[in-house]
Amino acid sequence: MSSRPKVVxxxxxxxxxxxxxxxxxxxxxxxxxxxxxxHLFQPLTYQxxxxxxxxxxxxxPLRAIFKRRRNVEVLMAEVNGFELDSRQVLLESEPPLPYDxxxxxxGSSYSYFGHDDWRQLAPxxxxxxxxxxxxxxxxxxxxxxxxxxxxDARRALLTFVIVGAGPTGVEMAGQxxxxxxxxxxxxxxxxxxxxARVLLVETADRVLTAFPPSLSRRAARSLQRIxxxxxLQHTVVGIDGESVTVSAQDGDSETxxxxxxxxxxxxxxxxxxxxLGELTGAEVDRAGRLTVxxxxxxxxxxxxxxxxxxxxxxxxxxxxxxxxxVAPVAMxxxxxAAKLVRARLxxxxxxxxxxxxxxxxxxxxxxxxxxxxxFLRLSGFLAWITWLTVxxxxxxxxQNRMLVFIRWSISFFTRGRGARLIxxxxxx
Amino acid sequence: MSSRPKVVxxxxxxxxxxxxxxxxxxxxxxxxxxxxxxHLFQPLTYQxxxxxxxxxxxxxPLRAIFKRRRNVEVLMAEVNGFELDSRQVLLESEPPLPYDxxxxxxGSSYSYFGHDDWRQLAPxxxxxxxxxxxxxxxxxxxxxxxxxxxxDARRALLTFVIVGAGPTGVEMAGQxxxxxxxxxxxxxxxxxxxxARVLLVETADRVLTAFPPSLSRRAARSLQRIxxxxxLQHTVVGIDGESVTVSAQDGDSETxxxxxxxxxxxxxxxxxxxxLGELTGAEVDRAGRLTVxxxxxxxxxxxxxxxxxxxxxxxxxxxxxxxxxVAPVAMxxxxxAAKLVRARLxxxxxxxxxxxxxxxxxxxxxxxxxxxxxFLRLSGFLAWITWLTVxxxxxxxxQNRMLVFIRWSISFFTRGRGARLIxxxxxx
Numbered sequence: 143m144s145s146r147p148k149v150v151x152x153x154x155x156x157x158x159x160x161x162x163x164x165x166x167x168x169x170x171x172x173x174x175x176x177x178x179x180x181h182l183f184q185p186l187t188y189q190x191x192x193x194x195x196x197x198x199x200x201x202x203p204l205r206a207i208f209k210r211r212r213n214v215e216v217l218m219a220e221v222n223g224f225e226l227d228s229r230q231v232l233l234e235s236e237p238p239l240p241y242d243x244x245x246x247x248x249g250s251s252y253s254y255f256g257h258d259d260w261r262q263l264a265p266x267x268x269x270x271x272x273x274x275x276x277x278x279x280x281x282x283x284x285x286x287x288x289x290x291x292x293x294d295a296r297r298a299l300l301t302f303v304i305v306g307a308g309p310t311g312v313e314m315a316g317q318x319x320x321x322x323x324x325x326x327x328x329x330x331x332x333x334x335x336x337x338a339r340v341l342l343v344e345t346a347d348r349v350l351t352a353f354p355p356s357l358s359r360r361a362a363r364s365l366q367r368i369x370x371x372x373x374l375q376h377t378v379v380g381i382d383g384e385s386v387t388v389s390a391q392d393g394d395s396e397t398x399x400x401x402x403x404x405x406x407x408x409x410x411x412x413x414x415x416x417x418l419g420e421l422t423g424a425e426v427d428r429a430g431r432l433t434v435x436x437x438x439x440x441x442x443x444x445x446x447x448x449x450x451x452x453x454x455x456x457x458x459x460x461x462x463x464x465x466x467x468v469a470p471v472a473m474x475x476x477x478x479a480a481k482l483v484r485a486r487l488x489x490x491x492x493x494x495x496x497x498x499x500x501x502x503x504x505x506x507x508x509x510x511x512x513x514x515x516x517f518l519r520l521s522g523f524l525a526w527i528t529w530l531t532v533x534x535x536x537x538x539x540x541q542n543r544m545l546v547f548i549r550w551s552i553s554f555f556t557r558g559r560g561a562r563l564i565x566x567x568x569x570x
Numbered sequence: 571m572s573s574r575p576k577v578v579x580x581x582x583x584x585x586x587x588x589x590x591x592x593x594x595x596x597x598x599x600x601x602x603x604x605x606x607x608x609h610l611f612q613p614l615t616y617q618x619x620x621x622x623x624x625x626x627x628x629x630x631p632l633r634a635i636f637k638r639r640r641n642v643e644v645l646m647a648e649v650n651g652f653e654l655d656s657r658q659v660l661l662e663s664e665p666p667l668p669y670d671x672x673x674x675x676x677g678s679s680y681s682y683f684g685h686d687d688w689r690q691l692a693p694x695x696x697x698x699x700x701x702x703x704x705x706x707x708x709x710x711x712x713x714x715x716x717x718x719x720x721x722d723a724r725r726a727l728l729t730f731v732i733v734g735a736g737p738t739g740v741e742m743a744g745q746x747x748x749x750x751x752x753x754x755x756x757x758x759x760x761x762x763x764x765x766a767r768v769l770l771v772e773t774a775d776r777v778l779t780a781f782p783p784s785l786s787r788r789a790a791r792s793l794q795r796i797x798x799x800x801x802l803q804h805t806v807v808g809i810d811g812e813s814v815t816v817s818a819q820d821g822d823s824e825t826x827x828x829x830x831x832x833x834x835x836x837x838x839x840x841x842x843x844x845x846l847g848e849l850t851g852a853e854v855d856r857a858g859r860l861t862v863x864x865x866x867x868x869x870x871x872x873x874x875x876x877x878x879x880x881x882x883x884x885x886x887x888x889x890x891x892x893x894x895x896v897a898p899v900a901m902x903x904x905x906x907a908a909k910l911v912r913a914r915l916x917x918x919x920x921x922x923x924x925x926x927x928x929x930x931x932x933x934x935x936x937x938x939x940x941x942x943x944x945f946l947r948l949s950g951f952l953a954w955i956t957w958l959t960v961x962x963x964x965x966x967x968x969q970n971r972m973l974v975f976i977r978w979s980i981s982f983f984t985r986g987r988g989a990r991l992i993x994x995x996x997x998x
Contacts, residue, residue: 179709179992196626198989205757206986215759218713218992236717270993281607285646289664329633331643541980545973552969558634561626564607564646565698 146171146213149483150231150241152221152414154181154204156469157247157450159538160476162214168484172214173239175231179203179218182270183537185469186546188310191273191404192280192317193325193562194553199545201270202538221248221414226421226443245479247450248412250467252405253429263381264305264403267314276404278564280318283402284326285564287333298399300338303386305378306407307344308352309468309504312361314404315342316507319369324508324557340370341398343388345377345407350512352466353502357512360521364506409467411452418448425462427454433462436494438479447482449475458494465497469536474498503529508554574599574641577911578659578669580649580842582609582632584897585675585878587966588904590642591635596912600642601667603659607631607646610698611965613897614974616738619701619832620708620745621753621990622981627973629698630966649676649842654849654871671914673907675878676840678895680833681857691809692733692831695742704832706992708746711830712754713992715761726827728766731814733806734835735772736780737896737932740789742832743770744935747797752936752985768798769826771816773805773835778940780894781930785940788949792934837895839880846876853890855882861890864922866907875910877903886922893925897964902926931957936982 147170151158154176162174180201189195208214220234230238252266267273280302287299300322304315322338329335342349342365348358349365349372362372373388379395380387386403389395411430419426422440425433431454434440438447438455451467453475465471478495485492501515505526513525520528530550537543553559575598579586582604590602608629617623636642648662658666680694695701708730715727728750732743750766757763770777770793776786777793777800790800801816807823808815814831817823839858847854850868853861860868862881868874879895881903893899906923913920929943933954941953948956958978965971981987 179713179990193626193631196624197991197993198621198624198626201991203757203990205754206990209756216757217717218710219717270991274993282646285607289645289647326633328637329631329644541977541986544976544980548972548976549969552972558969561624562607562631562634563625563629563698565625565702 147242147487148173148240149243149245150175150239151245151247152176152231153247153249153450154178154216155184155247155249155450155472157472157476157479158245159207160473161245161247161449161479162208164477164480165213165483166211168213168480169487170213170243170483173217173241174204174208174214175217175219175221175233175239176204177218177220179205179216180270181207181538183542184268185309186533186537187270187273188267188314188317190270190561191267191276191314192321193277193559194317195546195549196561197270197274199542199549200537202542207538223414223417224421224446226446229445242445243483244446245476245483246414246418246446246448246452247472247476248414248448248452250409250411250430250451253408253410254405255408257381260381260405263383264303264386264405266405267310274565277562279402280321281562281564284322284330284333284335284338288330289332294399296333297339298384299401300333300335301341301398301400301402302338303341303343303378303398303400303403305343305403305405307342307346307349307372307374308406309350309502311342311344311404311406312349312365313505314406315340315370316365316368316505316510319365320507320557321559321562323369325559325562336369338369341373341400342370343373343376343378343386345375347375349374350504353504353512353514354519357514357519357521361504361506361512364510364512364521368507368510409451415448415452418446422446431464437482437492438475438495447479449479455495455497463497466502468502470500471497503532505529508557575670575915576601576668577671577673578603578667579673579675580604580659581675581677581840581878582606582644583612583675583677583878583900585900585904585907586673587635588901589673589675589877589907590639592905592908593641593911594639596641596908597915598641598671598911601645601669602632602636602642603645603647603649603661603667604632605646605648607633607644608698609635609966611970612696613737614961614965615698615701616695616742616745618698618989619695619704619742620749621705621987622745623974623977624989625698625702627970627977628965630970635966651842651845652849652874654874657873670873671911672874673904673911674842674846674874674876674880675900675904676842676876676880678837678839678857678859678879681836681838682833683836685809688809688833691811692731692814692833694833695738702993705990707830708749709990709992712750712758712761712763712766716758717760722827724761725767726812727829728761728763729769729826729828729830730766731769731771731826731828731831733771733831733833735770735774735777735800735802736834737778739770739772739832739834740777740793741933742834743768743798744793744796744933744938747793748935748985749987749990751797753987753990764797766797769801769828770798771801771804771806771814773803775803777802778930778932781932781940781942782947785942785947785949789932789934789940792938792940792949796935796938837879843876843880846874850874859892865910865920866903866923875907877907883923883925891925894930896930898928899925931960933957936985
């Protein structure tokens with residue numbers, strides 16, 4: 143065992159990965175703990191859910207990433223909690239893991255606003271498994287519609303409701319609409335998949351609220367053009383497996399028969415955030431996000447950092463900033479964490495974390511996207527090319543980049559989706 | 571509804587697919603029934619089990635294959651049985667399906683020789699789901715070995731037993747050995763994956779009994795070179811999840827602690843074979859295979875054909891021939907079935923089915939294979955190139971061919987396996 147400082151990083155998402163990568167040449171021993179054996183490129187997971195990509199194309203083994211980095215050890219384990227005084231990470235089935243510096247990027251899941259019974263009826267697509275299960279559900283809905291004799295039941299099978307019009311909701315709605323109108327349009331003999339209805343329910347008065355209103359409007363128009371119906375200023379008040387009940391702002395409610403509902407709303411920070419809050423007295427907001435100091439550390443525990451979409455950051459003026467839960471924020475925080483650790487090794491100090499917002503991207507469908515680069519607002523084909531380039535660039539692993547590039551090229555020209563396999567249990 | 575003759579094909583494997591494809595321009599309406607929505611390229615499924623390929627690369631949606639073939643309807647449904655007198659296929663949840671000609675290619679599964687309790691402990695890797703579950707088991711064994719403190723337990727975690735040295739067993743053993751010795755060799759910090767033991771248990775006195783003895787010997791030598799230990803003339807007599815007990819021909823038995831056991835032995839024809847046997851009086855052998863007439867029809871039912879590894883074929887001299895359960899047999903039988911249906915439409919007759927054995931191929935590891943082309947026996951690199959070419963050629967879908975080619979090229983040069991993701995439940 144070496145006597146070098148031990149850095150434990152919890153979570154192999156965007157933040158944890160950047161922290162580990164940027165501690166490359168530092169004189170520390172790093173242990174990266176994740177319950178999964180792979181890094182998931184979450185911004186593209188929704189494409190697995192519609193059969194555009196395969197799991198192996200959006201995920202990459204953590205051990206492969208750090209193969210040649212002898213100061214990084216990968217540990218596949220479930221983190222149960224922390225003992226901050228003795229500086230240990232508590233694991234579910236392994237002995238406690240001691241650290242000198244701890245970096246926690248536990249991520250978040252979707253919040254069902256207290257309706258946890260909806261989780262089964264309207265699954266999210268954040269993990270690889272849930273995306274695969276959703277792929278099975280969507281494709282099976284078409285299969286069942288093909289053999290269904292009753293017209294109303296068929297209509298319910300061909301109605302897809304997406305809850306939440308953030309980037310994931312918008313991208314998912316666009317993909318399902320294209321799946322129905324292009325990919326499987328000639329696949330069936332008894333139904334016309336183009337009759338599928340795709341409804342995008344959003345409480346706000348526009349889609350993509352993180353974007354400027356002008357781009358929201360363009361995105362909404364693009365969605366409508368490919369067959370998505372945005373239901374703005376509507377809130378889901380009921381889901382029962384057969385239908386979805388939405389309530390408009392004027393109080394009117396409507397029950398829509400729909401067999402497939404996809405959840406893409408709300409944020410629920412990792413339970414590790416609440417635990418760290420209880421241990422340190424740091425503030426935790428309603429979404430379970432922990433408030434960290436301007437340098438991402440915890441109050442009274444400069445050796446513990448937290449980052450990504452499980453935290454909010456206190457500014458030096460005392461204000462608490464809620465940054466968007468996107469990959470660039472987590473990546474910049476991961477790099478900052480690495481920089482802080484290295485500075486401390488050199489007995490130096492660095493300034494507080496600042497997020498450099500380079501812009502926002504969301505794709506709506508084939509050859510269509512919106513891009514808010516601040517100095518430039520793009521929509522349509524050019525925005526889509528920007529989106530493609532950025533996503534290919536940040537995909538981990540040369541192999542994944544090649545494979546995704548080929549899949550996308552083929553899909554673009556053939557409108558096909560080779561990976562539309564139903565592999566989960568049919569009623570999963 | 572058209573009044574054209576209705577051909578129902580049960581099973582979207584190699585036989586069913588060829589039958590449907592070669593009835594392309596025939597004046598018939600075809601319904602292809604399969605419980606899955608995809609055609610699986612079974613000869614490569616084992617590569618999914620070791621993370622060399624992704625599910626979407628060895629499977630292709632049936633509807634996509636027949637998209638532009640308006641006389642082919644694909645039906646995703648479970649076949650429960652047949653009513654031969656009224657000419658109907660009985661489905662689990664849909665109304666019966668009437669036919670004029672029925673072609674059944676139900677395939678086979680592995681036989682556990684009466685030990686059905688072994689199925690959970692020593693899973694097979696024939697389906698996409700079981701291959702994915704096995705991938706999870708193999709990779710998790712390495713993960714657990716990395717954190718295991720006890721040396722004996724660690725050794726059991728790093729011992730892999732493959733039962734059956736046919737092509738699948740040999741290929742699987744070779745892949746696991748390479749996974750341990752090349753792919754993940756530098757991935758771990760506490761264990762040396764190269765210490766993994768890979769045992770290949772076979773009752774016969776040589777591996778690959780379908781090949782000439784000289785090639786079996788070369789295959790065994792290649793296996794040993796990459797770290798596989800063939801246990802010939804040994805039979806598995808016990809599996810309990812912790813260990814495997816094998817018995818030598820002299821009666822000596824040995825218990826080997828091993829946490830991962832993979833089953834690749836025996837044949838169990840689809841239960842549809844036995845059903846058709848009972849309905850027609852056709853002979854059914856111990857492996858559940860149905861004996862069909864020289865033209866693949868059932869005795870007394872010239873309108874019903876059966877093919878693939880669920881049948882044996884009666885020759886015109888009365889002898890019953892057991893053809894190998896490989897893709898080329900099923901494909902030739904599928905083409906023959908289509909030819910017979912077309913001949914009948916023209917009121918013509920054709921001769922009996924004859925299998926043209928073009929040879930046998932099995933790969934042993936990176937750049938190594940054996941090929942018995944009858945006029946030529948190859949081993950090593952040339953055999954491997956032959957193997958590559960044949961498998962890429964027969965993969966369905968241009969996209970799959972491209973993707974698999976790229977995966978293999980990258981794997982060849984980097985010895986990596988990008989798809990080694992643990993996505994199944996950990997203890998699945």
